[in-house]
Amino acid sequence: MIVSRSQHNTNNKLVFRPDGEDHPSESEHEPERRFMLGLFASMLDGVLVGAVYGLAASGLTLIWGVMDVINLTHGAMVTMGMFGVYLLFTETGLNPYAALVPVAALGFVAGVVVYWTAVHRVVGRPPLMSLLTTFAVNLMVIGTGTILWSTSPYNVDVNLPGFSLGDYTFTGNHLLAALAALIIAGGLSLFLGRTRLGKAIRAVAGNRMAAELMGIPSSQVLARAFGIGIALAALAGALIATLFPFTVLSGGSYELKSFVVTVLGGLGNPTGALAGGILLGLMEGGLTPFITVSWIPVIEFALFVAVLIAFPHGLFARRPRR
Amino acid sequence: MSPKKPFFWVLVAVIAVFLVPVLTNNVSLRESLLLAAIYIILTSNLNLMIGFTGYVNFGNIVFFGLGGYIGLYLVTAGGLPLVAAAALAGAAVGAIALVLGLGILRLRGAYFALATIGIVEAIQAFVANFEPWGGATGLYLSFQAYQALGGPREALWTVYLLLVAVMGLSLFLCYAVKNSRFGLALFAIREDEDTAAVLGVRTPLYKATAYSLSGILPAMAGALFFFKQGVIQPEQAFDLTLSTEAIVMLMLGGQGTVTGAALGAFLYEQFRGILLTSTVFSSFQLVIAGALLLVTVLFMPGGLMGWLHRRWPRLRKVLE
Numbered sequence: 001m002i003v004s005r006s007q008h009n010t011n012n013k014l015v016f017r018p019d020g021e022d023h024p025s026e027s028e029h030e031p032e033r034r035f036m037l038g039l040f041a042s043m044l045d046g047v048l049v050g051a052v053y054g055l056a057a058s059g060l061t062l063i064w065g066v067m068d069v070i071n072l073t074h075g076a077m078v079t080m081g082m083f084g085v086y087l088l089f090t091e092t093g094l095n096p097y098a099a100l101v102p103v104a105a106l107g108f109v110a111g112v113v114v115y116w117t118a119v120h121r122v123v124g125r126p127p128l129m130s131l132l133t134t135f136a137v138n139l140m141v142i143g144t145g146t147i148l149w150s151t152s153p154y155n156v157d158v159n160l161p162g163f164s165l166g167d168y169t170f171t172g173n174h175l176l177a178a179l180a181a182l183i184i185a186g187g188l189s190l191f192l193g194r195t196r197l198g199k200a201i202r203a204v205a206g207n208r209m210a211a212e213l214m215g216i217p218s219s220q221v222l223a224r225a226f227g228i229g230i231a232l233a234a235l236a237g238a239l240i241a242t243l244f245p246f247t248v249l250s251g252g253s254y255e256l257k258s259f260v261v262t263v264l265g266g267l268g269n270p271t272g273a274l275a276g277g278i279l280l281g282l283m284e285g286g287l288t289p290f291i292t293v294s295w296i297p298v299i300e301f302a303l304f305v306a307v308l309i310a311f312p313h314g315l316f317a318r319r320p321r322r
Numbered sequence: 323m324s325p326k327k328p329f330f331w332v333l334v335a336v337i338a339v340f341l342v343p344v345l346t347n348n349v350s351l352r353e354s355l356l357l358a359a360i361y362i363i364l365t366s367n368l369n370l371m372i373g374f375t376g377y378v379n380f381g382n383i384v385f386f387g388l389g390g391y392i393g394l395y396l397v398t399a400g401g402l403p404l405v406a407a408a409a410l411a412g413a414a415v416g417a418i419a420l421v422l423g424l425g426i427l428r429l430r431g432a433y434f435a436l437a438t439i440g441i442v443e444a445i446q447a448f449v450a451n452f453e454p455w456g457g458a459t460g461l462y463l464s465f466q467a468y469q470a471l472g473g474p475r476e477a478l479w480t481v482y483l484l485l486v487a488v489m490g491l492s493l494f495l496c497y498a499v500k501n502s503r504f505g506l507a508l509f510a511i512r513e514d515e516d517t518a519a520v521l522g523v524r525t526p527l528y529k530a531t532a533y534s535l536s537g538i539l540p541a542m543a544g545a546l547f548f549f550k551q552g553v554i555q556p557e558q559a560f561d562l563t564l565s566t567e568a569i570v571m572l573m574l575g576g577q578g579t580v581t582g583a584a585l586g587a588f589l590y591e592q593f594r595g596i597l598l599t600s601t602v603f604s605s606f607q608l609v610i611a612g613a614l615l616l617v618t619v620l621f622m623p624g625g626l627m628g629w630l631h632r633r634w635p636r637l638r639k640v641l642e
Contacts, residue, residue: 070432121620127432128378129619132573135566136616143608256443259436267433294451294458301444308437309425 034167035289041168043285048170048178050281052239054274055181056254057261058188059232065268066205066225067123072134073114075255076141077230081107081237082246083149089156096158096242097176103238104231111230115223123222124208145248155245177239184235185274188228192270201225205268233258260304267312328640329497332581333490340486344479354595356482356550359489361587363543364568365575366492370499370536372569373578375529376512377427381438382568384445385537386544387559389415391449393545394461394554399454403470405484408545415541416534423533427526430515439562446560460555467549481550485543492539496580497642499535508532570615575625581641582627589626 056078063071081103088099118137122129160172192198200221203211212218237251257280265276280300287296325331340359343352364382371379389411396407426437450458471477499505507528510518519525548554567590575586597603597610622629631638 064432068432070436118616118620126376127435128372128376129623131378131432131435132569132619133616135569136612136614136619139566139612139615140609143606143610143612146608147605256439259439263436292451294447297447298444298451301440301447304440305426305437305444308433308440309428312429312433 037165038167039286039289041165041170042288043282044165045168045170045174046281046283046285046288047278048174048281049243050278050284051178051181051185051274052236052243052277053254053257053261053280054265054277055184055239056233056236057258057265057277058185058270058273059229059236060255060258061262061265061268061273062188062232062270063226063229064262065270066201066229067119067222068127069119069123069130069134070127071226071229072131072255073118073138073141073230074233074258075251075253076138076145077107077110077233077251078237078240078254078258079145079246079248079251080110080141081234082241082250083145083154083248084234085238085241086154086156089158096156096238097180100180100235100238104235107231107234108227110234111227112223114230115226119226120219120223142248142251149248151247151249153245153247156241158242173242177243180239181236182274184232185271188232189271197221197224201228256301260300263304263308329580329642332641333493333497336493336584337486337490340489344483352479352482354591356485358588358591359482359485360543360547361568361571361591362489362584363485363492364540364564365571365583365587366489366496366580367536367540368568368572369496369577369580369583370508370532372572373583374499374505374508374512375532377529377533378432378435378569379438379533379536380435380562380565380569381442382536382540383560383562383565384442385415385419385540386547386564387449387554387556387561388418388445389541389544390548390554390559391455391461391544392541394463394548395455397467397549398461398463404467404481404546404549408484408542408549411545412538412542416538419537420530420534423530424526427529427533442560442562442565446556449559450556458556460553460559463549463552478550481546485546488539488543488546493580493584495535495539496583499532500580500642504528504531567611570611573615573618573625576627576629576631577625579625579627579631579642582625585626 056074059077060071060074063069084103084106085096085099088094088102089096094102114134114137118133119130122133158173160176162169162171162173162175164170190198192202200211200216201224203214203216204218204221204225208218211221237254240246240250240254261273261276261280263276264279265272265274284296284300287299291299340355343349343355364386367385368379368382371377371382389408392414393404393407393411396402396410397404400407402410422441426434426441429437449455455461465474468474468477471480499508507518507523510521510523511525511529515525544559548559551558568587571586571590572583573586574590575584576582594607597607603610618625624632627641630641
């Protein structure tokens with residue numbers, strides 16, 4: 001039984017299709033064993049996709065942590081990443097994984113532009129202001145995208161061989177996307193910890209005035225941090241495009257997932273985001289065999305609100321912030 | 323409120339404008355103004371949260387949608403008359419919002435804004451799965467429901483007049499809250515919540531009350547609107563776009579002012595009408611809404627009314 005990308009339903013869940021006919025000599029314990037295997041496979045799939053969720057959320061949470069801005073352009077930028085890889089792949093024939101590099105570069109530039117036009121003036125002001133300006137940019141980007149590509153579905157047609165486990169087949173796309181997400185998240189962690197710009201970003205996040213007094217040009221650093229956050233969102237979008245079909249509006253649902261992940265992992269905590277993403281993916285994968293797929297968002301968002309109220313600093317917070 | 327207050331005459335003038343289609347029997351004008359009335363209801367009530375209390379509620383549409391569902395359910399399954407169903411929907415949503423508000427209003431600033439987005443998604447996903455309310459296919463009104471109001475044609479006029487009444491109530495609510503001790507407490511919370519708490523404002527209760535108050539009238543409007551439509555579905559009922567458009571209208575008109583909220587909603591509706599009928603601009607609606615919002619927030623944070631107030635300070639007394 002092969003589950004390919006086309007058999008994902010609209011909620012991007014693996015469709016669980018047990019097939020009895022192919023195995024006429026099933027023993028008594030066979031159904032249970034097959035169910036457990038299916039559950040394991042579903043959870044493994046959740047973990048792989050969850051790593052990509054985590055990557056998307058790390059961009060959101062980096063921007064939040066550094067400048068206290070909840071970036072509502074996030075979903076639009078995930079969409080731009082998806083279409084970036086799609087256009088590079090169909091127009092120039094570039095390998096989708098090689099296309100990650102230009103997509104990240106374009107994302108960085110877009111982020112810096114958005115910072116100087118919409119965010120710079122409202123950093124440090126009441127949250128209403130930055131929520132509204134980033135939301136305004138989001139409307140403009142999504143509006144332009146709808147004009148260019150309507151809201152019909154697109155997909156990037158790559159199929160890498162993978163392996164199968166029970167009723168599931170894991171395509172190479174899933175494995176490579178998860179691997180890429182892990183590498184990029186690791187790179188982000190090294191970048192923030194080891195490089196000069198990374199240290200400057202953390203200094204500005206800690207105390208902008210003190211950083212400025214130490215000679216760090218804080219506005220430039222914030223612009224670059226915003227660019228990196230957007231680049232991460234675009235990269236996540238590009239990886240998602242190799243897994244599932246997408247529309248202009250898909251970014252919105254990944255933005256919501258990023259919020260859930262961010263809240264699980266702790267707002268402003270990029271390493272927690274990866275853990276939060278994997279946790280969310282594991283939960284989705286673990287729940288899929290047991291309940292109707294359409295109930296999963298109900299649980300997801302109820303959990304989101306509950307965690308937000310109970311643990312506003314995330315489940316993995318080491319120390320309380322603010 | 324006495325006729326001596328300027329606001330009384332503003333309210334009378336606004337309602338008089340909305341009665342023009344009734345007098346001239348103009349159906350297309352009625353449809354346009356009906357949408358404007360709904361925008362004004364949503365924006366005025368959102369103003370209680372954003373403008374007065376300083377809390378961004380991205381999920382104000384939840385009240386509208388839930389009110390629509392409860393109202394339509396009471397009419398179809400309970401056989402209640404429309405007015406009773408709408409009133410009950412308002413009361414039920416107010417109660418739900420109070421309970422919800424006591425929970426999520428422990429969060430501040432951006433955390434609260436995030437939670438409200440989560441609430442829209444959770445409730446929409448829940449309603450889409452909730453079988454008594456028709457799940458993803460929604461609720462449909464039988465044709466008989468209109469007979470109780472004297473046939474479909476009369477029913478549409480009745481719904482319009484009821485919506486105008488709810489709009490008048492929304493404006494009055496905004497005005498009454500603004501000029502009360504309760505409103506003063508909300509302003510204190512907006513300016514500095516910790517200081518307000520230290521000075522004896524019971525912030526959690528006041529915030530939850532404001533949240534609940536801001537839900538009642540939109541819920542009634544939802545019940546009336548979806549009765550008029552004859553059908554309600556999760557996607558239309560909990561449309562996050564409308565929710566955010568309400569924020570655009572509020573910022574455009576001027577948050578924190580009663581007339582500004584109404585003016586923003588009215589102008590946005592007219593503007594949208596022009597954009598939608600123009601072949602060139604119809605697809606640019608979102609882009610233009612976004613650009614308007616960005617320019618307003620960056621360069622005119624007080625909105626149109628704030629600008630007018632700064633230009634002619636005396637206007638503050640007349641147009642609150």
